[in-house]
Amino acid sequence: MPLGAPGRGEDDLHGEHMLINIGPQHPATHGVLRLVIELDGERVVRVIPHIGYLHSGFEKLGEYRQYNQIVPLTDRTDYLAPMANNVCLALAAEKLLGIAITERCQVLRVIACEMSRIISHLVWLGTTGIDLGAFTPFLWSFQQRERIYDLQESWTGARLTTSLTRVGGMMADVPEGWEAGLRDFCRTFPTTLREVDTMFTRNAIWIGRTQGVGAMSATDAVNYSLSGPMLRASGVPFDVRKDRPYLGYETYDFDVPVGEHGDVYDRYRVRLEEMSQSTRILDQALDRLAKLAGAPLNVDDARVILPTKSQAMSDMESMIHHFKQVMEGVKTPPGEAYLPIENPKGELGYYFVSDGTAKPVRWRIRPPSFINLAALPTLCVGALLSDVIAINASVDIVMGEIDR
Numbered sequence: 129m130p131l132g133a134p135g136r137g138e139d140d141l142h143g144e145h146m147l148i149n150i151g152p153q154h155p156a157t158h159g160v161l162r163l164v165i166e167l168d169g170e171r172v173v174r175v176i177p178h179i180g181y182l183h184s185g186f187e188k189l190g191e192y193r194q195y196n197q198i199v200p201l202t203d204r205t206d207y208l209a210p211m212a213n214n215v216c217l218a219l220a221a222e223k224l225l226g227i228a229i230t231e232r233c234q235v236l237r238v239i240a241c242e243m244s245r246i247i248s249h250l251v252w253l254g255t256t257g258i259d260l261g262a263f264t265p266f267l268w269s270f271q272q273r274e275r276i277y278d279l280q281e282s283w284t285g286a287r288l289t290t291s292l293t294r295v296g297g298m299m300a301d302v303p304e305g306w307e308a309g310l311r312d313f314c315r316t317f318p319t320t321l322r323e324v325d326t327m328f329t330r331n332a333i334w335i336g337r338t339q340g341v342g343a344m345s346a347t348d349a350v351n352y353s354l355s356g357p358m359l360r361a362s363g364v365p366f367d368v369r370k371d372r373p374y375l376g377y378e379t380y381d382f383d384v385p386v387g388e389h390g391d392v393y394d395r396y397r398v399r400l401e402e403m404s405q406s407t408r409i410l411d412q413a414l415d416r417l418a419k420l421a422g423a424p425l426n427v428d429d430a431r432v433i434l435p436t437k438s439q440a441m442s443d444m445e446s447m448i449h450h451f452k453q454v455m456e457g458v459k460t461p462p463g464e465a466y467l468p469i470e471n472p473k474g475e476l477g478y479y480f481v482s483d484g485t486a487k488p489v490r491w492r493i494r495p496p497s498f499i500n501l502a503a504l505p506t507l508c509v510g511a512l513l514s515d516v517i518a519i520n521a522s523v524d525i526v527m528g529e530i531d532r
Contacts, residue, residue, distance in 0.1 A: 143168075143169070145166050145167060145168055145173060146166070146167045147164060147165070147166055147167075148164075148165050148167065148513075149162060149163070149164060149165075150162070150163040150165060150516070151163055151178075152178070152181050155258075155259075156259050156517045156520065156521070157520065158255065158520070158521065158524075158525060158526070158527075159182065159525065159526065159527030159528075159530075160181035160182050160527055160531075161177060161178070161179060161181075161501075161520075161525065161527060161530075162177070162178040162179075162181070163175055163176070163177055163178070163504075163516070163520070164176040164178065165508075165513070165516065167513060170512050170513050170514075171510060171511070171512065171513075172508045172509060172510065172511050172512070172513060172515075172516060173509070174505065174509065175504060175505040175508040175509070175516065176505065177501060177504055177505070179501075179527070179530050179531055180531055181527070181531065182527045182528060182530075182531035183531045183532075184204065184528070184531060184532060185532075186201045186204070186205060186493070186532045187491050187492055187493060187532060189201060190488060190491035191487065191488055191489065191490065191491055192487065193487060194457030194458065194486045194487055195217075195221045195295050195457065195458050195460070195486065195487075195488070196294055196295055196457065196458065197457070198217055198488075198491065199214055199217055199218075199291045199292075199293060199294070200289065200291045202214055202216070202217045203288065203289040203290060203291055204289065204528055205493065205495065205526075205528050205529045205532055206248075206471065206472075206473065206476070206495075206497070206526045206528060206529045207288055207289075207526065207528050208244075208247060208248040208251050208472070208526055209244035209245070209247065209248045209471055209472050209473075210244070210288060210289060210290045210291075210292075211240035211241065211243060211244045211280065211284070211290050211292050212240065212241045212244035212245070212469065212471050212472070212476070213471070213476065214240070214290060214291060214292045214293040215237045215240055215241055215292075215293055215375075215469065216467060216468075216469045216471070216476050216477075216478050217293065217478055218237075218293035218294065218295055218296075219374060219375075219467045219469065219478075220465055220466070220467035220478040220479070220480055221295045221458070221460065221465075221480065222295060222296065223465040223467050224460040224461065224463060224464075224465045224480055224482055225295070225296075225432065225458070225460050225461070226461075227296060227427055227429065227432065228427075229296065229297065229426075229427060230297070230423065230424050230425060230426065230427060231420060231423065232301075232417070232420040232423040232424065232425050233297050233298055233425055233426065233427075234375050234376050235376075235413050235416045235417050235420060236298055236301070236302065236417070236425070237293070237298075237375050238375050238376070238377070238380070238409065238413045239310070239410060239413045239414075239417070240292055240293075241375070241469070241470075242406040242409045242410050242413070243276055243279070243280060243310075243410070244471075244472060245402065245403070245406045245471075245472045246272075246276055246317075246403050246406050246407070247273055247276050247277070247280075247472075248472035248473065248524075249399045249400075249402060249403050249472060250269040250270070250272055250273040250276075250403070251269070251270075251273065252399060252521075252524045253265060253269045253324065253396075253399065253400070254266040254267075254268075254269030254270050254273075255521065256396070256518075256521040256522070257269070257328075259517050259518065259521045260334070260337050260338075260517070260518055260521075261333075262327070262328070262334070264327065265324050265327060265328065268320050268323060268324060269320075269324075271320075272313075272317060272320050275313050275317075276313065278309075279306065279309050279310055279313065282303060282306060282309075283300070283302050283303065283306060284299065284300070294426070294432075294433070295432050295458050296426055296427040296429060296432035296433045296458075297425055297426025297427060297433055298425055298426065301425050302417075307414055307417060307418070310410060310414060311411075311414060314407050314410050314411050314414070317403075317407055318404065318407060321400060321403060321404055324400065325400060328396065329397070329400075334393075335393065337392075337515075337518055338391065338392040338393035338396060338518060338522075339389075339391060339392075339393040340389070340391055340393075341391055341392045341393075341511060341515045341518055341519060342391055342392050342507040342508065342511065342515065342518065342519035342522055343389055343390050343391040343507075344362050344390040344391075344503065344506070344507060345362060345390060346362045346363045346364050346390070348362075348503075348506070349362035349364060349390060349503075350364060352499070352500075352502060352503045352506075353499050354474070354499065354500055354503060355368075355474030355475035355496050355499070355500070356470070356471070356472070356473050356474025356475065356496055356500070357395055357398045357399050357402065357473075357474070357524070358395065358474060358500045358503070358522075358523065358524075359474065360384065360385065360386045360387065360398050361386070361387035361389075361390050361391070361394040361395040361397075361398045362387065362389075362390030362394075363386055363387060363388055363390065364386070365384050365386045367384045367470055368468050368469055368470035368475055369382075369469075369470045370384055372468060374467070374469060380409050380412050380413075381408065381412065382405045382406075382408050382409050383401075383405055384405075385397070385398045385401035385402060385405065386398065392518050392519060392521075392522040395522040395524075396522070399524075430446075430449040431453075431458065431459075432453075432458045434449075434450055434453055434454075435447075435449055435450050456486055457486030457487070458486055459484065459485060459486045460480075460482040460484070460485075460486075460488075461482065461484060462482055462483055462484040463481075463482055464479070464480065464481045464482065465479070465480050465482075466478070466479040466480075468494065471496060472524075473496040473497050473500065473524055473525075473526065473529075474496025474497075474499070474500060475494065475496055476493070476494065476495065476496055477493070477494030478491070478492075478493060478494075479491070479492040479493075479494070493529075493532055495529040495530060495532060496529070497523075497524075497525040497526050497527075497529040497530050498529065498530045498532075500523050500524075500525065501523060501525050501530060503523070504519065504520060504523055507519050507523075508520075
């Protein structure tokens with residue numbers, strides 16, 4: 129149907145359609161996203177997303193950088209889960225190299241991924257509550273988010289641009305006493321989740337704004353290639369951590385929450401439960417980390433890991449390895465590799481093509497936000513204009529990943 133064309137209803141008493149813009153500067157678009165909405169009265173006839181306002185060219189920039197130099201670029205795609213992005217980059221490069229990381233490194237990367245999941249979901253929960261008129265859960269969410277950010281900053285030195293991983297290991301181990309802070313968070317955080325559950329889950333206003341709104345069937349969700357909470361809310365129990373395990377996730381005890389109706393309400397319930405399951409995983413990872421105290425963090429391979437400063441200053445061979453790595457980078461064998469992980473917003477995949485040098489010939493990202501956004505027009509058709517705000521929030525996009 130062309131823009132502005134009259135629609136058809138039960139009695140054909142329809143007036144001229146109206147076009148309105150939401151964004152690109154609008155708090156409810158969660159970034160510089162522009163939605164052109166065609167309305168028949170208060171009913172949505174069509175939604176056309178316009179993207180590109182935040183285009184950064186990350187994928188092309190990565191083709192002119194060594195693998196470890198790409199890590200800072202991944203911070204800036206989904207900037208609500210930078211540590212998880214860092215992990216995906218390292219795993220993809222390590223797959224190309226055919227190297228296995230240490231057990232302590234695996235556990236620390238699991239901790240980084242689950243911390244990122246909680247941070248991302250807390251931002252979603254708080255901002256979605258604001259969008260729908262609930263202010264108090266926003267305060268609860270961001271209070272807990274600050275606690276995680278404090279832990280993230282004490283580990284990496286940054287709150288957003290963490291650049292945590294290196295090919296073959298990590299930028300740094302956790303500082304002394306850090307585990308106690310995360311233990312305390314895992315002990316007290318479930319109280320906040322219960323408070324949110326009490327305020328939202330059986331709240332008549334929240335239910336009225338979310339149940340039956342923006343629903344998508346399991347079949348349609350699969351056909352749209354949705355992933356993450358968007359897919360699981362429609363009843364499809366696909367989780368990369370379970371179905372294509374990495375970092376030893378198959379050895380952790382956790383559940384994959386799924387919904388039944390695929391609406392905004394089910395997406396809320398899935399994300400709320402995922403934060404609880406992430407807390408379970410963090411508890412288990414901390415137990416493992418305690419048993420690995422003093423274990424090596426990085427692989428013992430001079431081709432990929434820089435020697436320590438003391439080694440480089442006292443041993444000629446170590447100094448040569450340091451010089452060659454800094455100047456030439458980590459060289460991968462010719463080939464290609466795709467590595468997916470379960471990011472907070474869905475399946476994040478990094479694809480590399482190598483020609484045997486220290487820089488990839490091609491770097492491509494499978495961004496869950498970009499793919500999930502493609503379903504937004506279908507989710508909104510027939511909804512009220514006010515429902516578009518709730519539906520768009522439930523998709524949980526981040527524009528840095530979409531406009532990569």
